[in-house]
Amino acid sequence: MTSLLPTLPGAYYTDPAVFAAEQERVFEQMWFCAVRGEDIAAAGRYRTVRVGRESVLVTRNSGGEARAFLNVCRHRGAQLCADEEGAVKRTFRCTYHAWSYDLDGRLVAAPNLVKMPDLDRVEYGLRPVHAREWLGYVWVCLSETPPSFAETVQGACVERLGDLASLERYGIEDLSLGRRIRYDVRANWKLIIENFMECYHCATIHPELVHVLPEFAGGYAAQYYVGHGAEFGPGIEGFTVDGGAGVTTIAGLAQEQDRRYFAVTIRPQVFLNLVPDHVILHRMYPLAPDRTVVECDWLYLPEVVAQGHDLTNSVELFDRVNRQDFEACERCQPAMSSRAYADGGVLVPSEHHIATFHEWLRDRLR
Ligand code: FES
Ligand SMILES: [Fe+2]
Structure with a gap:
């Protein structure tokens, strides 16, 4: 068992021909x-x-x-x-x-x-x-x-969470938009997906997130194990920038969903983040090989939004995470065209599941 797996070669992140093929076979098909x-x-x-x-x-x-x-x-x-x-x-x-x-x-x-x-x-x-x-x-x-919506979109949630019922408890269709932030990221969409899939970087760049979810310091993402949600640390009251209390919890969540963060990647362009009092959903719009607009929605119970609760601390946690992540992706983008990265880089064990994403992509482009 090797501890290192190859990434995609750099050209996958810069070549307009690869981007055109992705538009045709990924974004216009799925x-x-x-x-x-x-x-x-x-x-x-x-x-x-x-x-x-x-x-x-x-x-x-x-x-x-x-x-x-x-x-x-x-x-x-x-x-x-x-x-x-x-x-x-x-x-x-x-x-x-x-x-x-x-x-x-x-x-x-x-x-x-x-x-x-x-x-x-x-x-x-x-x-x-x-x-x-x-x-x-x-x-x-x-x-x-x-393609079958049940097999692809819903299938990604089942694969990650174990079943659809656990997702349905959040009642996402009935939540209200509390805040939306649009990020114009100067990086290839795949760098953003790969980054979202791993937590090897969490201890380095996400101090606030690791404070709330101490197990992330170990480098294993919430997406690593089926059905696993990262647990809030002792003394953490809510998924907020300082670990203070959040807003009203979504009623009907199961015991194992309380005080936990779950994340799902729905290929090709959605990230779903579930915590007891809100849901954060990212949608990516790839515009060029080196440019992706990410629209991120923070969704809360309708009464929380209607009553004008202060969402600052709640929104700020993942807004910081987003900025930290996108800055890292933007730091990688220029290197994708360097001869140093012509053959790509490597995935360490806590990133090995990213290789599945690469295989999936190569398959679609074949
Ligand atoms: S009406 Fe002529 S182009 Fe639309
Ligand atoms: Fe991150």
């Missing part, structure tokens, strides 16, 4: 966690997000269902919605020649439409993208034949 459902709470509210090489328009129809479309006008291809978010009453109207589409993507109006009987309104509707809601998020898939 389920992608696009937006929080409450961001598009009302019919006609929308957000546009980048998924692989496409801009995707995510909205809600009058029946309350999430809908997603390619953000491209079917007339001459103008981008339909230029803003990252907004709201329309009943239709999306292209600013070029005023073709208008309803919230289900049907072409409903265009100048001189009646004089063009051969212009089929169904045929020239917006190109739909598969969409479904889970955990209070809208997940989209650009593939015409999406």
Whole structure:
């Protein structure tokens, strides 16, 4: 049994051809966690997000269902919605020649439409993208034949936590957004995933996190063992920057979920962090080989958010962790194109599970 395993070679983190292949075979094929459902709470509210090489328009129809479309006008291809978010009453109207589409993507109006009987309104509707809601998020898939949601997205949670029931106890779909922070990270998305998967770095760069979760000082991540959650240290009252009390605990958690932190990686772009009084969900949007936007949501019980509880200490813990992590990733990115890293580096035993991620990626790109 060797104690060292190879990483991916540096070019995987810099080569535009690798990035293009990832967009095509990973992000445009798999389920992608696009937006929080409450961001598009009302019919006609929308957000546009980048998924692989496409801009995707995510909205809600009058029946309350999430809908997603390619953000491209079917007339001459103008981008339909230029803003990252907004709201329309009943239709999306292209600013070029005023073709208008309803919230289900049907072409409903265009100048001189009646004089063009051969212009089929169904045929020239917006190109739909598969969409479904889970955990209070809208997940989209650009593939015409999406992979099984149960096997891929939910399967990742089962693999990590042992079952779906333990995740359902957090009632993530009913939580409210307490805080959102967007990080523009100058690093390849895989560096961010790999970093999230291991805790060998915890003792070095995360003093506040290790204070709350002393077992992290040992270098073994909460993701290392199935069903394992890292336990709060003695005297720690909550998952906060100073270990002081948090806010109201989510009712219905099991005994073994109290005073513990669980983490799940849902490939390819979601990190889920579960603690007794809140849930932190990261979504990555890879924009370039060396640039990834990470949108991080802190979710609490609705009454906690509605009553305006002070979330500062609660949010600050993982905000610091994020900044510490992303700074480390940004420190690695330039080295990915160095000849010193042409053959990659090594994974020590507490990082060996990252090799599974590399195998999975190579498999998808093959
Ligand atoms: S390109 Fe949209 S209406 Fe012409
Ligand atoms: Fe970290």
